[in-house]
Every structure is written in structure tokens, then in C-alpha cells.
Amino acid sequence: xxxxxxxxxxxxxxxxxxxxxxxxxxAQNTYSKYENNxxxxxxxxxEKIATVLGVSVTDITSNTPIxxxxxxxxxxxxxxxxxxxxxxxxxELYEKMVAAKDKEIERLAKQLETLMKLLEKxx
Numbered sequence: 127x128x129x130x131x132x133x134x135x136x137x138x139x140x141x142x143x144x145x146x147x148x149x150x151x152x153a154q155n156t157y158s159k160y161e162n163n164x165x166x167x168x169x170x171x172x173e174k175i176a177t178v179l180g181v182s183v184t185d186i187t188s189n190t191p192i193x194x195x196x197x198x199x200x201x202x203x204x205x206x207x208x209x210x211x212x213x214x215x216x217x218e219l220y221e222k223m224v225a226a227k228d229k230e231i232e233r234l235a236k237q238l239e240t241l242m243k244l245l246e247k248x249x
Contacts, residue, residue: 127163127166127167128163128167128172128186128187129160129161129162129163130161130218130219130222131185131186131219132160132161132175132179132186133161134219135179135181135185135186136161136179139179139180141178141179143157143158143161146175146178149174149178150171150174150175150178160175169183172186172187189223189227
């Protein structure tokens with residue numbers, strides 16, 4: 127559910143999946159499942175991931191765009207090489223979030239239409 131955002135934060139920090147897995151004391155393939163939404167994340171795991179990435183759990187779970195203060199990054203000037211990938215990932219994440227919002231708006235519009243028809247029948 128939060129894998130795309132976790133991946134974007136990881137890439138921006140210049141961390142590998144292996145580094146993250148090591149910090150979280152899990153196998154790399156388990157960590158990969160986190161990023162690919164193949165495994166449901168407990169709040170405890172989200173807290174650990176957020177700590178390693180230098181962000182809050184809310185930063186990961188919210189629908190707001192990603193803004194990172196790069197002061198805590200391990201990459202120094204290497205960060206510039208990751209920015210292009212980060213923005214691509216962030217754009218993809220944003221597009222997915224917009225698509226999800228569009229689907230929710232469509233669902234709510236249908237629900238509203240149904241309710242309006244029910245109200246009309248009662249008049």
C-alpha cells in the first residue's frame with residue numbers, strides 16, 4: 127500500500143534495498159516485498175522504515191507529495207545522480223494517487239446519484 131512512497135524515499139536517500147534490509151534485520155527479498163506491496167506492513171515495521179529513512183510514518187502513509195530535507199542523506203553530492211530517478215518515481219506515485227482519487231470521486235458521484243434518485247422517489 128505504501129511501497130511506492132517507501133521506494134521513492136529510499137532512492138532519494140541513495141539507499142539500496144540491501145542496506146534497508148540490513149537496517150531492518152530482514153532478508154532483502156522481504157524488504158522487496160515491502161516496496162512491491164507484497165506484504166502488509168505493521169505499524170512497528172512502518173516505524174522502523176521511517177526511522178531508517180529519516181521521515182515520519184505520516185510522511186509515508188499520507189497522500190501528500192514527498193518533500194525531503196536532504197541534510198540527513200548519506201549520499202552527499204551523490205544525491206544529484208538519484209534525483210532524476212526520484213522525480214520519475216514521485217511522478218508515477220503522484221499519477222497513481224490522482225488515479226485513485228479519480229476512482230473515489232467516480233464512486234462517490236455514483237453513490238450521490240443513487241441517493242438523489244431515492245430522494246426523488248420519496249417526494
